[in-house]
Amino acid sequence: MKKIVVITGASSGIGRQTALDLANQGVQVIGAARTIENDQALSNHQNITTMNLDITSHASIAHFVTAISDQYSHVDGLVNAAGYGAFGALEEVPLAEARNQLDVNLLGIVDLIQVILPLIRKSADGRIINISSLAGQSYSALAGWYYISKHALETMSDVLRLELKQFNIKVVIVEPGITNTNWARITIDKMLSVTPKSSPYRQMAERQAQLITKPTQTTADVSRTIIKAMSAKRPKNRYQVRFMDRIAMKSIHLLSYALQDRLAERMMR
Template sequence: MTHSTTEVAIVTGASSGIGAATAEALAADGTTVVLAARREDELAALAERIESAGGEARVVPTDVTDEEDVLTLVETVTEEFGRIDALVNGAGFGLYGSVEETPIEDARYQFEVNLFGLARLTQLVVPVMREQGDGTIVNISSMGGKVWTPMGAWYHATKHALEGWSDCLRYELAQFGIDVVVVEPGAISTEWGDIMVDGLLERSGDGPYAELAHEIAEASAENAEDGSDPAVVADAIRTAVRSRDPNRRYAVGRYAKPLIAARRFGGDRVYDRVVDYMV
């Protein structure tokens, strides 16, 4: 086993969007980044970009819902580097469709990716950080962990759950010098929206909820055009990882802060009217 003299960060969901931007931002600061996602070709291309810019990257293809994959990921990192300084839990997707029309097996898979896969990987990383006496765990939630949007019941359920789970974890791990941070992106220009809309229309585009589904699809397309660059989120994550005393939460990107504030201070009735206006 060789031990790294630089900090090491695992970034899941690193094949595109926020995950890829985060990996590049951390690598630019001198962190060795371990790139984890299912799409190996995209990870290899990202690693090449990072290394051509003078950074260090290691590709470990990983499906966070696969027990063998997450075990292999953590074993590979600890054997090769001897440490894990940061874990950025970025893998996730948005399942949209009416509650009535969404198969419960699809809903379960949404939880497997957005919560249980993340949780299992975190369980494996915590003992390493606990023995080190430090570390930072960044859970990428969403403004959708505090608010809601129509047709996204199962997605929002996972993000609301992740927020509460992270709060409990933060308190448990503080005694060991481990920070737990929640990042709540708003509208970000990534492929997330296209994937969400495709699933939404497949489930609810032709049935009794079709009119609302198409309205949501159109609104999503408009928001994507005005969305923030993933680098905005990556910068917040880099700040959290570099800080000795990071914020508990970072709400970043278009709409995040105003929509969270509208829900928090205006209550449900005010927020419902905001949703009516946006849709």
Template sequence: MSKKIVLITGASSGIGKETAKELIREGHTVYCAARSLDKMKDLEQISGHPVAVDVTKQETISACVDKIIKEQGRIDVLFNNAGFGLYGSVEETTMEDARYQFEVNLFGLASVTQLVLPHMREKKSGTIINTSSVGGKVYTPLGAWYHATKHAVEGWSDCLRLEVKPFGINVVVIEPGFILTSFGSVLYEPLLQRSGKGPYQKLAHAVAKGIKEQNANTSSPPSVIAKTVLKAVNAANPEIRYAAGKFAKPLIFMRKWLGDKLYDRIIMSQVVK
């Protein structure tokens, strides 16, 4: 197995941090990008390379990519993992919040990719791994803006795959299911602030309760996704998609084969009990 130069965004916690640890243990050179350097001191201690990056700020992305090229001469793997989840009714979510969800989950991912691609093309090799979600294939109430970004990542990645394949570049989509990270806790309070007191309050409280219970009791550890990413990194010919983690494959199966109306009834029956 060749040792690779890897850039991971969103590496300060959860899936990103666990993946960085896994790849570092395997001997890869890993640049760990996130807004907070303090949260990546543990990665530095095990030979990671923390870099301060905000994927919504082009100048920080450019500085990061330039640093890696200057120090290593190439980037073999880009793991676009930075992202967050925004929940709330469509009616009560401000367009400012909705745009920021897209800025991080889609446009930030695209900005990093645009800057890395020329270097991969020059080497005629590389792997771009994008974190989508089972939420990029399914949908849940009050998650319109989050699901919209992840559905967009799916389609964007498919188009990119066709464009860059002639240059020897692989594009891989990771579709995590329920994973035990800060994702659920970050969703919970803002959801209730947006929709917990208005016309959607009954649904909002039911969804918030479900998120809290799911995050505590029915989630896979982030190491499950880290090992999946490692598999894609080490593969000479990686799969196009990897679905992993609690309920990922069953939910995708349901959405594909049950039809819209039956899927709607099943999802709502699990939310409003």
């Protein structure tokens, strides 16, 4: 019997790559995004069903899960790949943008999980894969709300893993670094729009913009890690994509807070 996996953020980047890779392995993929119907590579694939989903709308989520339950008796996996980065100084980012960052990167994910969990519980081996970031265990200037959202996503995932263990549902966090997608361009545009040239943070913002345009991995690299987490009999709680990132995440917890500050400041020079 085919596994059935739901992927949010499937219209671009990591979500799209993972949808195609899983489908090519014979998995039945339900690819979801706000606008996805015009993607021929997805909609024409025999193992992919595309559906519209606004992760910030409860009505959209309820309609989406109802449509799935009308067609499938269960769901084996959920990959939460929808997300974006709201960069800029905490002094300057409007709170409306901060709220939207949390809605997309955290609260919408929780809303979807709450609604779809009854279907995942019917699976013999349910998986929830939450796409976080190396930002989920670190911090940096001018990326506050993004880092806050990813730290919160990871804490939510840890709690959820404990709660769902009794149902044999495994909750896994995947922490990519900077990936070769449109994410960086969109993030830079948003950051510079809230950091005008007259801003005291403008020089720092321009440096940050340079840093996030230097990808360290491809969407195919991240997809392989997600699929590994999806298929492992005993998956780890967290996966990083590169060996050096695994070392960095293990090492960061051994550093003093002062040294962590110095490393974060050095990145921005």
